[in-house]
């Protein structure tokens with residue numbers, strides 16, 4: 001039985017481990033951190049649980065092809081309720097609340113009632129949401145792979161998606177912010193700016209809105225960490241081993257025996273003082289960081305150069321607040337324009353929003369509420385400079401203060417009631433997940449192609465890559481699909497039958 005060593009116990013690594021075991025390989029995961037999940041995580045502070053990863057899960061709906069993969073990996077099962085709350089996003093603007101409803105009829109009526117002067121744009125948005133509500137992430141198998149369970153090519157699904165796909169080139173010429181600017185109503189503009197990042201293209205925005213309109217994109221009970229734990233449990237129950245606090249330092253390469261030219265083979269992984277031999281290695285740690293850090297010399301293949309040159313990493317700062325007040329009457333996801341914008345690390349923050357977990361059980365002590373705030377901006381260099389100057393903690397404290405102050409201007413119940421505060425910077429993410437500049441997704445701006453990368457270098461026979469960076473914009477669906485894909489390639493290369501289901 002061949003031994004596969006997987007670097008990283010994030011969603012991609014756990015997925016790869018599960019499918020490798022099912023297909024008859026031995027599998028060991030090396031994880032630098034003390035637990036599973038990578039970016040798909042949550043943490044406890046002073047009695048509060050802060051959801052630090054997923055806000056919505058594409059494929060949570062049983063109607064989607066991806067749902068089967070989440071079930072095969074143990075991420076979801078019949079006992080895990082999935083919350084599909086409506087509205088999924090609200091804004092306070094000019095004394096009124098504007099909402100993004102999943103129900104597209106309700107959304108249309110709501111938008112028309114608050115902004116009849118935007119009728120033309122609202123109807124166009126409504127039609128696009130309808131078109132995109134049939135788009136979903138397809139699950140396909142590579143040609144030439146021996147499959148234990150063959151599945152028909154999803155032709156009907158792809159044909160149904162055609163009207164939306166044909167709209168893509170036009171939509172991708174605009175950012176979400178430019179599209180939002182077509183609307184006169186300030187609240188609708190703010191909503192459209194905050195579904196996905198403002199500089200994402202409109203195709204990404206509509207794909208997300210379509211996903212919500214179809215009933216997909218729910219939040220599994222227990223959130224990110226519980227989902228990662230279920231996946232780790234599935235991996236271990238199949239006989240896999242996870243070695244936590246075990247950081248892979250380098251992958252040892254050798255000339256491939258009996259092969260001409262420059263083909264190499266991965267012999268195993270150095271972790272601390274230990275060498276762990278492997279018949280195949282799957283790297284699920286951020287590819288953009290791994291191709292430089294895990295190889296000596298660094299890897300340079302044409303697709304890797306494209307990845308280095310073209311990736312625009314999505315980077316954020318994440319502020320978690322434990323509030324001694326019951327905020328369950330407030331929306332779950334509320335945004336507003338600030339009365340007093342502020343500057344953070346050279347960026348102007350003019351609007352702010354929070355995720356409110358007050359209505360979820362177990363996220364806060366009784367009568368209290370857990371809130372999280374995310375600010376997307378590349379502040380990596382700012383925090384590095386702060387760290388070098390010995391001002392890291394102080395700057396984090398200052399940022400928390402200003403956020404609390406601005407939130408309290410909109411939600412006065414917060415003032416003087418924040419008892420727990422926690423700031424995760426890009427350096428925090430880098431330290432915990434080893435990702436390039438602490439980034440957990442990739443920007444998909446206007447006119448940018450949807451870049452995908454091969455999961456295997458041409459020059460190394462038994463090395464595979466998986467994870468968020470392999471297909472822009474990344475996220476959990478990409479992590480799970482590329483973890484599966486890496487094992488499918490391994491199976492194809494070794495003439496092994498790929499076994500997906502239990």
Ligand SMILES: Cc1cc2nc3c(=O)[nH]c(=O)nc-3n(C[C@H](O)[C@H](O)[C@H](O)COP(=O)(O)OP(=O)(O)OC[C@H]3O[C@@H](n4cnc5c(N)ncnc54)[C@H](O)[C@@H]3O)c2cc1C
Nearest residue numbers: 008010011012032038039055056248285434467468475476
């Ligand atoms: C605030 C936030 C909100 C998000 N919201 C959503 C959402 O709503 N929906 C969605 O789909 N996605 C969301 N994401 C993105 C999603 O969580 C990530 O894209 C996904 O979890 C990435 O998974 P991965 O397995 O590719 O990588 P990672 O999670 O980075 O896993 C890689 C693992 O490898 C380990 N590792 C790295 N280097 C080494 C080494 N040298 N040796 C050993 N181990 C190593 C790391 O510790 C990590 O555990 C969100 C992320 C964040 C941070």
